[in-house]
Amino acid sequence: MNNPFCLTDKQILVTGASSGIGKAIAISCSQFGAKVIITGRNKERIKETFSLLEGEGHSFVLADLTIEDEREKLVEQLPDLDGIVQNAGVGSRVLCKNITQMDLDYILKPNLEAPILLQSELLRQKKIKKGASILFMASRAAIVPSVGNAVYSASKGAIIGYAKCLGLELAPRKIRVNCICPAMIWTDIVAKGGITEDDLRESESRYPLKRYGKPEDIANLAVYLLSDASEWMTGSCIDITGGGEGTLI
Numbered sequence: 001m002n003n004p005f006c007l008t009d010k011q012i013l014v015t016g017a018s019s020g021i022g023k024a025i026a027i028s029c030s031q032f033g034a035k036v037i038i039t040g041r042n043k044e045r046i047k048e049t050f051s052l053l054e055g056e057g058h059s060f061v062l063a064d065l066t067i068e069d070e071r072e073k074l075v076e077q078l079p080d081l082d083g084i085v086q087n088a089g090v091g092s093r094v095l096c097k098n099i100t101q102m103d104l105d106y107i108l109k110p111n112l113e114a115p116i117l118l119q120s121e122l123l124r125q126k127k128i129k130k131g132a133s134i135l136f137m138a139s140r141a142a143i144v145p146s147v148g149n150a151v152y153s154a155s156k157g158a159i160i161g162y163a164k165c166l167g168l169e170l171a172p173r174k175i176r177v178n179c180i181c182p183a184m185i186w187t188d189i190v191a192k193g194g195i196t197e198d199d200l201r202e203s204e205s206r207y208p209l210k211r212y213g214k215p216e217d218i219a220n221l222a223v224y225l226l227s228d229a230s231e232w233m234t235g236s237c238i239d240i241t242g243g244g245e246g247t248l249i
Contacts, residue, residue: 004229008033011079012226015065015118016088018045020187021137023052024215025085025222030054032223034083039063039074065114075121080129083226084122086115087137089155093148103151111155116162131174133226136163137218138179140241156181160237167235176234178225183241185213208243 012029016022018040026038026049035057040046041064050060063074065088089111094103115136122128141149142157160179167177184203204212221240224230239245 005224005227006033007223007227010034010082012083013037013078013081014085014087015039017049018042021185021215021218022087023049024219025087027052028219028223029226030058037061037078065118066109071118071121075125075127078127081127082129082132084134085222086135088114089137091152094151095148096150099151107151107155112158115159119166128175134175134177135222135225136179138181138237140181140183140239142181164235171234178233179237180218180221181237181239182213182218183244185215185218187215211242213240213242
């Protein structure tokens with residue numbers, strides 16, 4: 001029986017796979033039969049993710065995607081890809097009145113510049129198969145404001161705009177481009193975001209489903225978008241929020 005959700009033998013690249021959402025997506029893809037290439041900056045954590053992948057044929061590449069040479073070397077090592085998950089990124093909170101060039105560089109280089117330039121390199125080296133699926137990890141923060149989150153929100157809004165244009169340009173090759181826009185997910189970025197756990201728990205209680213998301217919640221949606229089950233879906237930004245449409249923190 002044909003299973004359109006199956007990823008068997010699809011070659012899928014997952015960036016930022018050393019923890020959180022990227023780690024969960026990589027593991028789920030392997031469970032659905034994909035051959036996964038994972039990348040990240042931290043050797044120990046990326047090796048831990050690699051050890052949790054199911055099946056065979058996986059690989060990992062250490063790379064800082066904000067560095068041109070490392071992006072190019074990563075792409076050179078890749079097979080032709082059926083799927084790409086542009087997940088790598090960082091978070092930070094700073095009030096608008098305190099934003100400096102350093103703050104802009106810290107957020108925009110990994111969250112916006114690196115994925116755009118990586119995508120350009122993948123296209124230049126012709127590493128994306130016809131009919132492939134490209135997925136960008138955006139955020140509800142792009143349209144839901146929260147205090148101190150201006151630069152992060154701007155980075156996610158910009159990546160959504162980029163992804164929509166990319167989807168139009170690649171549509172003639174049946175390459176799909178979509179974004180996932182989660183609300184709050186329990187990850188290291190949230191835990192280290194400068195907000196107390198009491199405030200996070202109080203915010204979490206305001207979500208209709210009474211919890212923040214888990215990385216696995218996002219991974220399940222990513223598997224769908226990477227699979228043939230979503231082959232008529234491109235240019236979409238899918239909110240996944242636990243019902244908290246106007247809630248972040």
